[in-house]
Amino acid sequence: MHELSVCGSIAGIVERRAAGREVRVIHVRVGQLRQIVPDTLVYCWDLLCTDTSLAGSRLEVESVPARIRCRACDRTADLGDLPVFACANCNGLDVEVVAGEEFLITALDLAEGATT
Amino acid sequence: MGRFHRHADGTTHSHDDDHTGHGHDGDRSGIGDHSGYRTGTERVEVLERIFDENDRTAAANRADFAGHGVCAVNLMSSPGAGKTALLQETLRRLSGPLRIGIIEGDIETSLDADRLAGFGAHIALINTGSGFGGECHLDAPMVRSALPRLPLDHLDLVLIENVGNLVCPAEFDVGEHARAMVYAITEGEEKPLKYPVMFRSCDLVVVNKMDLLPHLGFDLDAFLGNLRAVNPAAAVIEASARTGDGVDAWCQWLRGQIDSSARAAAPASP
Secondary structure: OOHHHHHHHHHHHHHHHHOOEEEEEEEEEEEOOOOOOHHHHHHHHHHHHOOOOOOOOEEEEEEEOOEEEEOOOOOEEEOOOOOOOOOOOOOOOOEEEEEOOOEEEEEEEEEEEEEO | OOOOOOOOOOOOOOOOHHHOOOOOOOOOOOOOOOOOOOOOEEEEEEEEEOOHHHHHHHHHHHHHHHHOOOEEEEEEOOOOOOHHHHHHHHHHHHEOOEOEEEEEEEOOOOHHHHHHOOOOOEEEEEEHHHOOOOOOOOOHHHHHHHHHHOOHHHOOEEEEEOOOOOOHHHHOOOOOOEEEEEEEHHHOOOHHHHOHHHHHOOOEEEEEOHHHHHHOOOOHHHHHHHHHHHOOOOEEEEOOOOOOOOHHHHHHHHHHHHHHHHHHHOOOOO
């Protein structure tokens, strides 16, 4: 639901990093616990970029499954589809999220040579 | 961070040679095949968090609150769970003994802010509908824009009433000291499992509309079990903003937050 405003943030970072060069692909990493719908993000990106210097660029979304680590028995496991933040091994509730909260731009594919 | 290669002089570099250290591991996109492009493509590592700007502003808000000795609580819920009704009862009890400011987030209208007027609290309204796209949440820059409209020097507590929504507000740190959620038992038992990020982000869940319990098939134990599955640490207060039951316990929790934020802001003392 907030993908459009998120795209605004992405555009700000991309424009600063590209510094005028033509941007072809923006690589974005999204954790499972981020409430970002990849298809919606891509749709909003195209919407936002129309008639801007970023028109024609493409978002490439990499999804990261959520993983939790039990502080009691040190077991690490995928969270799975049901969001139960408890250790399946010892039933411990003291777990930490070790993956799945990422939300970052990892890389840009820029046109070589000429600036736009 | 940053391996940005400037080409302002118009020169091109050898694509193959210059790509060492660009982190091509995990490149499964096949973007290395440049046959479809008129010119080559260079991959530049960025590794920049998309919420960095929001989080920097949130940190500035938090510092401003702390610098003025103000405790800020971010209050979230789905639409109609009873945030504004609870705030009315809160102001009825605490405004006076405590100096309270309200930051009121709503997509449109001042209806909620109007309901909170007349209790002696300072109210700053943010209509998110005027922002880009009509936002479904408050973010840190929006809260920052409201701060000059509150006399922070003369406040003990700022209650931030977020936009009614169980998804987006959970994603945005606005610079609060604590997060509380109002949950109405009319919403059903399963919501913590459907909106784990929201329920997980809260320090307290006020279980509201408890006066309706005899009329609903609501299984309180099942709800609490689901809440524990996603957030074992959250405090729970059963309440009814309509009858006033549990509101005193909520006010006590707020006073506790003011005390702990003041302790955190105070210089170390023996």
